[in-house]
Amino acid sequence: MDVDKYMVELGAAAREASRQVAASSTAVRNRALLAARDALDGARASLAEANARDLEQGRANGLDAPLMDRLELTPARIDTMLEGLRQVASLPDPVGSVTDMNTMPSGIQVGRMRVPLGVIGIIYESRPNVTVEAASLCLKSGNATILRGGSEALASNCAIAECLSRGLADAGLPQAAVQVVETADRAAVGRLIAMPEYVDVIVPRGGKGLIERISNDARVPVIKHLDGVCHVYIDQGADPDMAEAIAVNAKTQRYGTCNTMETLLVSEAEAAAMLPRLAEAYGQAGVELRGCERTRAILPEAIPATEQDWGEEYLAPILAVRIVDSLDQAIEHINTYSSLHTDSIVTRDHGRAMRFLREVDSSSVMVNASTRFADGFEYGLGAEIGISTDKLHARGPVGLEGLTSQKYVVFGEGQVRT
Numbered sequence: 001m002d003v004d005k006y007m008v009e010l011g012a013a014a015r016e017a018s019r020q021v022a023a024s025s026t027a028v029r030n031r032a033l034l035a036a037r038d039a040l041d042g043a044r045a046s047l048a049e050a051n052a053r054d055l056e057q058g059r060a061n062g063l064d065a066p067l068m069d070r071l072e073l074t075p076a077r078i079d080t081m082l083e084g085l086r087q088v089a090s091l092p093d094p095v096g097s098v099t100d101m102n103t104m105p106s107g108i109q110v111g112r113m114r115v116p117l118g119v120i121g122i123i124y125e126s127r128p129n130v131t132v133e134a135a136s137l138c139l140k141s142g143n144a145t146i147l148r149g150g151s152e153a154l155a156s157n158c159a160i161a162e163c164l165s166r167g168l169a170d171a172g173l174p175q176a177a178v179q180v181v182e183t184a185d186r187a188a189v190g191r192l193i194a195m196p197e198y199v200d201v202i203v204p205r206g207g208k209g210l211i212e213r214i215s216n217d218a219r220v221p222v223i224k225h226l227d228g229v230c231h232v233y234i235d236q237g238a239d240p241d242m243a244e245a246i247a248v249n250a251k252t253q254r255y256g257t258c259n260t261m262e263t264l265l266v267s268e269a270e271a272a273a274m275l276p277r278l279a280e281a282y283g284q285a286g287v288e289l290r291g292c293e294r295t296r297a298i299l300p301e302a303i304p305a306t307e308q309d310w311g312e313e314y315l316a317p318i319l320a321v322r323i324v325d326s327l328d329q330a331i332e333h334i335n336t337y338s339s340l341h342t343d344s345i346v347t348r349d350h351g352r353a354m355r356f357l358r359e360v361d362s363s364s365v366m367v368n369a370s371t372r373f374a375d376g377f378e379y380g381l382g383a384e385i386g387i388s389t390d391k392l393h394a395r396g397p398v399g400l401e402g403l404t405s406q407k408y409v410v411f412g413e414g415q416v417r418t
Contacts, residue, residue, distance in 0.1 A: 001183055007191035010146055011198025013176035014119045018144035021177045022116045026093040028171050033136055036167025037085040040078065040132070043163050047073055050159035051128065058152050070126040071153055081132040081160075084383065088136040091382040094401045095142040098409060109411040114404045116142035118200035121192050122385070123148045123214060125206040128156035134203070135164050135178045137385050141403040144177045146199065148192055150206075151184035158182055193218040203386055203398075208313075223398055225363075225389040227313045227339035228258030230371045233330040233356070235347035236269035240277070242368060243270070243346045247278055250344065250370040252285045256315045258387060259342050259364075259374040263310060263320040265330045268294075271323045275299055287317045294323040310337040327352055331359050338362055340389040342374040363389050363396040 021029070040047070051073040058068055094114045101111035120143050122134040131147055138145035149157040161180035168175050181188050193202050193214055202222045204214040211224050232250050234243045250261035266274055275298045282289060289295075290309050291302035302321065309320040310333070324330045334343050344366035345356040353367040364374040374397065376384025381399030388394045394402035 001185070003183060003185050003187045004191055006183065007181075007188055007195065008198070010176075010179050010181065011119070011192075011195045013174075014144045014146050014179060015198045017174040017176035018116070018118045020174050021139065021144055022095070022118075022142045024142070024173060026095070028173065029093070029139055029142070030089040032139060032167045032171035032173050033085050033089040034167075035170035036132075036136075036164045037082050037089075039163035039166040039170075040085070040160070041082055043159070044075070044078060047078060047156070047159050047163075050155040053155045054128075054153050057155075061152070063152060067126055067152070071128070071156075073128055073156055077129055081129050084129075084133060085136050088140050088383055091140065091400060093140065094404050106417070107413065107415050111409050111411075112406040113409045114401070114406055116404055118143060119198060120145045120403065121148070121199045121202045121220065122146070123189055123192070123202065123204045123206070123210070125150040125210065126153060128153045128160060130205060131157045131160045131180065132164070133383065134205075134385055135161075137383055137400060137403060139168075139177060141400045143403055144179075146179050146181065146192060148181040148189055154182070154184055189214075190217065193220055193222075196220050201393075205386055221393070223386060223388045223390065223394055223402070225258065225339065225341055225387045228260065228315075228341045228387075229263065229311055229313050229337060229339040230259055230261050230341050230374075231263045231265055231334050231338060231343040232261050232371060233265040233324070233327075233334070233343070233345045234267060234270055234274055235327060235330075235345055235349065235352060236267040237348050238267070238270060238346045239348060240270075240274060243274060244277060244281060246344065246346050246368070246370050248281045248285070250372055251282070251287060251319050252317070253370070253372050255317055257372070258313075259371050260315070261319070261344075261371050262312060262314055263322065263333075263337070265322050265324050265333060266295075267327075267330075268323050268325050271295070271298060275321070275323075282319065285317065287319050289319055289321055291321040292323060295321045311339075313339070327355065331356065334360050334362070341387065342366065342371045344369060344371050363387065 098111045098113045124130045157180050164178045165175040199220045202220050204211045289302040290305040340362045342364040343362045376397035376399045384397040
């Protein structure tokens with residue numbers, strides 16, 4: 001296969017399809033989503049057969065157990081994909097909404113209309129269900145998409161794409177609105193991220209290595225986050241029961257997610273009382289503690305923390321703990337070591353809470369809540385295509401609105417500028 005020629009063909013087809021999808025009505029796009037749902041439901045046998053081929057190849061290639069688990073399309077996971085399509089179809093459509101209308105002294109009315117981004121390239125690993133999630137969000141928001149999944153899931157992704165194509169055809173939309181890259185050649189990724197004439201934005205979903213490569217090499221804007229180094233700060237005077245509940249949940253509810261707390265900061269005024277009870281709770285959960293010198297004076301069983309620990313995303317039952325002198329020092333620590341993902345304060349003081357919200361420079365900043373809430377579903381977005389820690393164009397969980405932009409619209413009655 002001539003990969004360069006193949007990717008250009010995909011890009012050109014996607015660009016043409018994006019114009020037709022952008023011009024389509026909400027009802028037509030919803031019809032495509034629900035028709036794709038029916039097609040997937042009727043193709044369970046072929047999906048299982050394709051997935052079995054991927055699993056067999058994965059075992060032959062020595063994929064580890066967690067990767068094999070993410071690769072498997074169980075009946076329950078297919079059910080989840082079907083429900084996801086239904087939910088996305090039920091979400092409000094942001095495309096075409098006009099806001100901020102104002103009448104100018106000249107008599108013209110000026111506002112902003114929400115419009116699709118165009119063609120979105122999604123690069124992801126392992127989980128075939130991402131094919132459905134990404135395609136449904138892109139389609140609902142009026143975009144075309146080119147999907148490049150991991151080579152280990154190629155057969156599964158192609159089988160899913162066939163069902164999505166049936167849904168598009170049923171609604172009268174171009175099948176090129178959703179295209180799966182049907183080659184495992186890594187050169188396809190390099191070409192996809194270097195076609196600004198065809199692709200408007202890239203969304204990488206996967207490990208840090210993948211996202212770093214995309215960010216460094218892309219000639220197309222990228223929506224991404226690299227790390228989830230999230231903090232909880234227990235302020236002086238914080239409610240101890242609330243502080244314990246939040247700090248334990250933020251770390252132990254799930255270890256392998258990007259919104260899991262990796263560093264706990266505790267005010268010096270609360271450390272002697274809070275750290276022993278937290279250490280007991282973490283000990284019951286099997287969490288290893290790595291502490292600063294002052295933390296180890298209270299918890300001698302904690303492992304000495306190194307400079308590297310303050311910026312580490314463990315994704316494991318390991319927690320860095322530091323005692324800080326003040327809110328100022330907590331904010332300074334977070335802004336120094338945070339990955340700009342999610343950080344939370346536990347406090348009873350409204351003024352200090354508002355300082356934390358204003359001065360912590362992360363995509364999600366919380367007061368008296370677990371960092372585990374940093375998620376598109378929990379934020380009421382219905383679904384998300386990823387998390388962005390960038391400051392342009394989207395920030396935080398990226399849902400339908402994050403897959404659109406705005407343009408100015410002007411209504412006049414014959415006015416001319418003098």
